[in-house]
Amino acid sequence: MTKTAWVFPGQGSQSLGMGSDLIELPLSKEKFAQAEDILGWSVVDICQNDEAKLSRTLYTQPCLYVIESILVDALLAKQKPDLVAGHSLGEYIALYAAGVFAWSDGLRLVKRRAELMDSAAGGMMAALIGFDQGQLEQTLAENADVVLANDNSAAQVVISGTPEAVKEVMAKVKAKRAIPLNVSGAFHSPFMATAAAEYEGVLASVEFQTANVPVLSNVDPTPTVDAIALKQRLMQQMTGSVRWREISQALPGNGIEKVIEIGPGNVLTGLIKRTCGNLQLENIRTAAELPGE
Incomplete structure (x- = not known):
């Protein structure tokens, strides 16, 4: 079997109309409804109709989490990854894909993260x-x-x-x-320390499980399944650098032969190709690109 990594893009990969064909997938209606209860607004409405809101951190991050996680659910029904990683926000979907936390807990974390980052100013x-x-x-x-x-x-x-x-x-x-970049604050820098300190309490309240597959984290691109380590790494993420080049380099070192980017756009496969040109690369952006039975 080909050893495969799943990778998940973050903020900047969103586009108006993303997720439009996911509505018909089994269980997606339930997820979209659950998301509306947690967020207080409709992911479907914003993704389809409101480009201005979709480009704002407050909405972008939860929308990407919901869309990418629905693709994950559909793909997990057919195959399993050998390793996962995500870029910034994408790390949350990677952790969900690895079974580290419940879907609703992940969305609540992303909601609070987006609120804190959206309110950051001066950077x-x-x-x-x-x-x-x-x-x-x-x-x-x-x-x-x-x-x-x-x-x-x-x-x-x-x-x-x-x-x-x-x-x-x-x-x-x-x-x-x-x-x-059109962002409100100095993300992934020490200037996010106040927001990170407030977020730490929210993160501490969520139970993390041992991952089903190894995760490469943004702040530490060495694979681990340890719940405590994964939570600690996530706590450091808001103020730490996203070490994506090192994550890309670690893929072949961990026996990965194929990489599937799950979510809108193709930013991560493009970056990985520049760093590790010999890997098989695939994108799953829509329901139509999911593998058949």
Whole structure:
């Protein structure tokens, strides 16, 4: 059997109309109804009709969790992964797929996470593409107000910090493209410490189980199934860097031959291809792309 990893995208992969064909899947109506009870608003309505809300952290994160987890349920009925990982928010769907927590608990965690991140203010994030690695490392070392938030691949990173510090790095580091991100705060940086401290109590209240399959976490890309370790890693995630390049490199090292990205878009398979070009890559974005009987 081909050893397969499932990976889950996070914020930025959403698109209007996502999940439109999931409504007809068995159990999806129940999940959408349950989500409306927990969230107080309709995932289906926002995904179909409200692009402005869908692009706002408060709504984006729960919508992605619900859509991706419904795809997970449909896929788990037919096959099982050998390893899972998710990018930022995607780590929550990875943990759900691995049986670490109940679906409703996961959605409540994502809801609170989204509320805290949406209310964060005063920070800035920017993506750098085709940059000078040495120059970036030196500039970050010289400025305590900006950090590497997402190490996505050798050619793409995201920096996070105060607006002044982020703009200074963008001006100093040679890059093919430097793109400010439309987010409210300095996510995945020490500037999220207040939000992370408040979130820690919410996370502590949720029971984690031993994972069914190993998980590669954002802050620690070594595989583990240990419930305590997985919760501790998730507690560090809001202020820690997303080490996606290292997660990509760890896949073949753990015997993975095939990677399935579950959720809208193809960001993660694109990043993995740049880091590990010899892996089989597949995307499941819609019900139509789920394997047949």
